[in-house]
Amino acid sequence: MEHDRKMTLHFNDGSKLAFEFPEQGPNAAAKQIKLNEFMTSRHVVIEAEGSILVFPISNIKYIQLNAFYATPGKFPGLPKHTITGARIAG
Secondary structure: OOOOEEEEEEEOOOOEEEEEEOOOOOOHHHHHHHHHHHHHOOEEEEEEOOEEEEEEHHHEEEEEEEOOOOOOOOOOOOOOOOOOOOOOOO
């Protein structure tokens, strides 16, 4: 199981916590369902090292996902108004 994806939770108090994890779905449809559920949930729920961690969305400023899909700008399931191909400028 290759842990080639990374998610960083940036909390309202300025702290952050990063997780590495394997691919979460066997195909594009399963990944889209998981992403849709993730984006509409009131909590981020992570199983890590034998524990279940539950983070209320209200405590999270933003979530950064890296290497989520192999092709940059190709994120199925994101809202149609999503700006793609951007880069952080400062």
